[in-house]
Amino acid sequence: MRWIALFDDAPAMLAVRREREPLHLAYLREHDSEILIGGGLREAPGEPFVGGLWVLEVDSRERAVALIEGDPYFVPEHRRYRLLTWGKALADQAVVL
Numbered sequence: 551m552r553w554i555a556l557f558d559d560a561p562a563m564l565a566v567r568r569e570r571e572p573l574h575l576a577y578l579r580e581h582d583s584e585i586l587i588g589g590g591l592r593e594a595p596g597e598p599f600v601g602g603l604w605v606l607e608v609d610s611r612e613r614a615v616a617l618i619e620g621d622p623y624f625v626p627e628h629r630r631y632r633l634l635t636w637g638k639a640l641a642d643q644a645v646v647l
Contacts, residue, residue: 553614554636557591557602563628564598573622581617584608587647601629605636 567574567590578588587605592598602623608614614633618624638645 551608551610552636552638553604553606553608553611554634555602555604555606555614555618556632556634557604557623558630558632559599559601560628561598563623563625566623566625566628567599570622577621584613584617611635 578585584606585604586607587603589603590599591601591603593600604618606614606617608617611633618631618633623629
């Protein structure tokens with residue numbers, strides 16, 4: 551089942567990002583069979599990060615939550631998230647980013 555996690559960061563999250571980026575990237579690599587796409591969101595190119603987006607392929611919502619909340623970037627007072635199930639339109643067409 552595919553899920554989308556949309557992250558909304560408070561301004562204080564920028565310091566967390568700087569401090570924990572190596573741990574976060576290692577976490578994404580460790581779970582790359584489940585976290586298929588991940589990346590930061592900005593208001594415009596070159597602007598500070600304001601959130602992030604993940605596309606996950608996991609068996610359950612509980613597993614998606616465990617992955618999100620196990621990430622070194624997960625700091626509840628600085629980062630909120632929405633978790634939505636997602637189905638790709640034109641499922642017969644492969645997409646490579």
